[in-house]
Amino acid sequence: MVYYIIHRILIAIPVILGILLLTFFIKAAIxxxxxxxxxxxxxxEGEAAEAIANIRAKYHLDKPWYQQFVIYVSDVARxxxxxxIRTRQPVMDEIGYRYVNxxxxxxxxxxxxxxxxxxxxxxxxxxxxxxIDVTATTFSLFGISIPAFFFGLVLILVFSVWLRxxxxxGSGWQGLILPAFCLGLIEAAPxxxxxxxxxxxxxxxxxIRAARAKGMRESTVLFRHALPNALLAVVTIIGLQxxxxxxxxxxxxxxxxxxxxxxxAVQAIQWRDFTITQAVILVGAGTYVLVNxxxxxxxxxxxxxxxxxx
Amino acid sequence: MTALxxxxxxxxxxxxxxxxLLQVRGLRTCFESHYGxxxxxxxxxxxxxxxxxLALVGESGCGKSVTAMSLMRxxxxxGRIESGQISFDGRDxxxxxxxxxxxxxxxEIAMIFQQPKGSLNPxxxxxxxxxxxxxxxxGMPHAKAWKLAVGLLERVGIPxxxxxxxxxxHQLSGGQAQRVMTAIALALEPRxxxxxxxxxxxxxxxxxQILRLLTERCRSHQTALILVTHDLGVVAQVADRVAVxxxxxxxxxxxxxxxxxxxSHPYTRGLLNxxxxxxxxxxxxxxxxxGTVPVLGRNPEGCGFADRCQxxxxxxxxxxxxxxxxxxxxxxxxxxRCWIYHSGDAQ
Numbered sequence: 064m065v066y067y068i069i070h071r072i073l074i075a076i077p078v079i080l081g082i083l084l085l086t087f088f089i090k091a092a093i094x095x096x097x098x099x100x101x102x103x104x105x106x107x108e109g110e111a112a113e114a115i116a117n118i119r120a121k122y123h124l125d126k127p128w129y130q131q132f133v134i135y136v137s138d139v140a141r142x143x144x145x146x147x148i149r150t151r152q153p154v155m156d157e158i159g160y161r162y163v164n165x166x167x168x169x170x171x172x173x174x175x176x177x178x179x180x181x182x183x184x185x186x187x188x189x190x191x192x193x194x195i196d197v198t199a200t201t202f203s204l205f206g207i208s209i210p211a212f213f214f215g216l217v218l219i220l221v222f223s224v225w226l227r228x229x230x231x232x233g234s235g236w237q238g239l240i241l242p243a244f245c246l247g248l249i250e251a252a253p254x255x256x257x258x259x260x261x262x263x264x265x266x267x268x269x270x271i272r273a274a275r276a277k278g279m280r281e282s283t284v285l286f287r288h289a290l291p292n293a294l295l296a297v298v299t300i301i302g303l304q305x306x307x308x309x310x311x312x313x314x315x316x317x318x319x320x321x322x323x324x325x326x327x328a329v330q331a332i333q334w335r336d337f338t339i340t341q342a343v344i345l346v347g348a349g350t351y352v353l354v355n356x357x358x359x360x361x362x363x364x365x366x367x368x369x370x371x372x373x
Numbered sequence: 374m375t376a377l378x379x380x381x382x383x384x385x386x387x388x389x390x391x392x393x394l395l396q397v398r399g400l401r402t403c404f405e406s407h408y409g410x411x412x413x414x415x416x417x418x419x420x421x422x423x424x425x426x427l428a429l430v431g432e433s434g435c436g437k438s439v440t441a442m443s444l445m446r447x448x449x450x451x452g453r454i455e456s457g458q459i460s461f462d463g464r465d466x467x468x469x470x471x472x473x474x475x476x477x478x479x480x481e482i483a484m485i486f487q488q489p490k491g492s493l494n495p496x497x498x499x500x501x502x503x504x505x506x507x508x509x510x511x512g513m514p515h516a517k518a519w520k521l522a523v524g525l526l527e528r529v530g531i532p533x534x535x536x537x538x539x540x541x542x543h544q545l546s547g548g549q550a551q552r553v554m555t556a557i558a559l560a561l562e563p564r565x566x567x568x569x570x571x572x573x574x575x576x577x578x579x580x581x582q583i584l585r586l587l588t589e590r591c592r593s594h595q596t597a598l599i600l601v602t603h604d605l606g607v608v609a610q611v612a613d614r615v616a617v618x619x620x621x622x623x624x625x626x627x628x629x630x631x632x633x634x635x636x637s638h639p640y641t642r643g644l645l646n647x648x649x650x651x652x653x654x655x656x657x658x659x660x661x662x663x664g665t666v667p668v669l670g671r672n673p674e675g676c677g678f679a680d681r682c683q684x685x686x687x688x689x690x691x692x693x694x695x696x697x698x699x700x701x702x703x704x705x706x707x708x709x710r711c712w713i714y715h716s717g718d719a720q
Contacts, residue, residue: 269491275447276486277506277557278479287505291496366496367541 064363071359075352080136082348086341087135139345145338147331154342158324162346165323168242168316169308173301175247176254176308181290181297183251184258188266189285199255206252211311215245215318232320242319246311250304257300261293268292295366302358309347394597395421395444395565400457402436402443413439413452415621418700421565424595426588428608428629430644431618434666437601438487440618441569444599445484446474461565479506483558485587487570489550493542499553500526500538506560525556529586548579555586562594569601584611605648609633614706617641620667620677623700627707637709639684676712684713 119125122145123134138145144154180203187199218241223231229240265271266289274288313325320326324343331339363369402414414436421427431437442448444459446466459466461482466474478484486492494502500522507518519538526534529552542550551571558566568587572580588611591598602608608615608629615632617625617640625638636642643662664681676682679693692698692712701714 269486269488270494272447272449273484273486273492273554273557274494276445276478276484278475278477278510278561279505280475280509283509288494288497292494368495368543 086345144342148336149334161324171243172246176250180251180254181258184255187259188262203252203255242315261296265289265292302355305354393420396460398458401455405451421597425613426598428612428615429601435618436621480561482565483563485568485571489554529556567599625709639682
């Protein structure tokens with residue numbers, strides 16, 4: 064188990080280096096020079112040339128790219144994500160609380176998605192071909208088809224405008240409810256599908272029949288004997304879906320005015336603030352790698368047979 | 374039910390000194406398919422006494438396993454028990470509520486399956502797969518249940534039981550897995566064990582060990598055992614009585630010595646003739662029963678064996694293919710379902 068975990072962590076290192084390299088080159092891909100963008104039209108040309116040269120030196124933009132990259136990596140390693148080009152504040156200060164907000168949103172959504180998705184999938188499999196199955200399958204089809212931004216607007220319309228239960232843009236936990244449900248229910252849809260098919264497979268296995276022959280109650284058979292075996296497929300999908308969830312969070316945060324890194328990223332792109340854009344992408348990708356590392360470790364914990372793999 | 378079966382002492386034979394533990398009457402289990410209803414088990418009568426080993430014999434597809442699952446009321450859709458009576462210790466299992474039946478499974482009637490490794494949950498430690506019965510059925514605390522589970526593993530002959538209890542099924546050999554299954558089945562001390570081909574997947578030496586484990590239990594605890602098998606060698610080794618199944622019906626039932634010495638039904642004779650005699654250098658071809666097992670449900674009338682029967686090939690009996698032969702008693706404890714033995718006053 065320890066060897067397996069170490070192995071997984073070692074594999075993650077080159078992935079993280081790759082991400083750093085990609086984020087590093089983002090500024091090269093930005094159509095306008097950020098420094099130029101910032102000073103354009105605000106100062107005279109002479110002043111601007113000098114100021115631009117100063118800024119280039121400050122951000123090491125005058126050095127060859129490989130030196131810049133080494134500086135960048137060592138900065139990131141020290142937790143220094145640079146300064147925002149627009150606000151001149153350390154990016155870390157801006158991103159820190161927003162990252163917590165985004166994590167709060169994504170994990171609430173994940174909790175809603177996993178509980179609704181897995182439960183409905185399990186019940187749909189157990190009550191296959193009954194109205195329960197048909198209802199669950201229909202709703203998951205909707206969930207898979209509806210884009211997050213549209214579903215978000217529908218939720219606002221129904222719960223904030225028509226029913227007036229929740230303010231459109233709330234603060235604290237009130238502001239969390241709608242975006243979390245929006246993301247969570249959309250996340251639940253594919254999970255429900257996967258849980259259903261995995262459960263159908265497991266419910267046909269000999270050990271389920273054997274559990275019934277032992278006189279286990281149906282609820283025990285379903286949740287203690289069948290579900291742990293079906294969870295493996297579900298956990299795989301959760302790992303992959305976290306990427307969707309983070310991506311979805313970008314849009315949802317803007318729609319619901321949730322101050323997360325997604326909202327920040329959209330603003331940063333509009334401001335052509337490449338340091339913030341870089342940092343948001345770095346943090347997002349890093350989170351994705353971390354979650355999949357956790358998923359890999361969860362595998363070994365759920366299914367004892369996987370241990371022997373690596 | 375049991376009261377009616379009391380026979381005056383003078384007429385009882387050895388078996389009937391005890392009251393039967395299980396009495397099956399007219400059991401009929403059908404499967405719905407696209408081609409209509411298929412009867413897998415038909416008019417099945419079966420009696421099992423405490424402490425005896427009853428072998429249920431027949432070739433693949435004859436309904437042995439469906440019979441076993443019917444007794445547990447674990448026939449899965451699209452199959453269902455159509456009619457009959459399964460009287461266990463005076464209670465008709467087919468009239469019990471789902472919950473009463475669940476409580477009875479494992480505690481009164483337990484089952485051992487053909488694929489021991491597939492029948493163990495791959496993500497649970499074997500110790501907890503045994504212990505959960507004590508925890509969930511007897512409300513025992515985990516530590517105590519685990520201790521009992523380790524004790525059971527020792528009793529079924531798993532070396533280093535305390536350590537092995539922490540293992541997962543994929544870490545066991547086939548023989549060990551079947552010992553674990555046996556431990557699970559014996560945990561709540563059931564009075565009836567149903568073993569569905571328990572040794573088919575195992576090699577011969579392990580096979581003998583598992584069979585010994587089961588039969589010893591029958592002798593020591595008066596546990597009854599229904600041994601579902603197609604292996605007549607196993608039958609000869611361990612069974613007290615044998616019921617031969619063909620196409621969903623029991624065609625012959627007899628004490629084991631009688632069956633091997635004096636088989637009456639043409640199908641039983643065919644089966645016994647098909648056993649290799651161990652004469653490796655013999656030039657003669659192994660005898661076989663001509664034809665194939667009938668497709669169930671195609672021929673509801675008549676004897677299921679009629680098409681393959683050597684006796685009817687001789688053209689002796691016309692009713693074979695039109696009327697189902699009744700069960701005829703030809704000797705003490707020996708019944709057969711064949712027109713050859715049927716005369717008007719018999720039965």
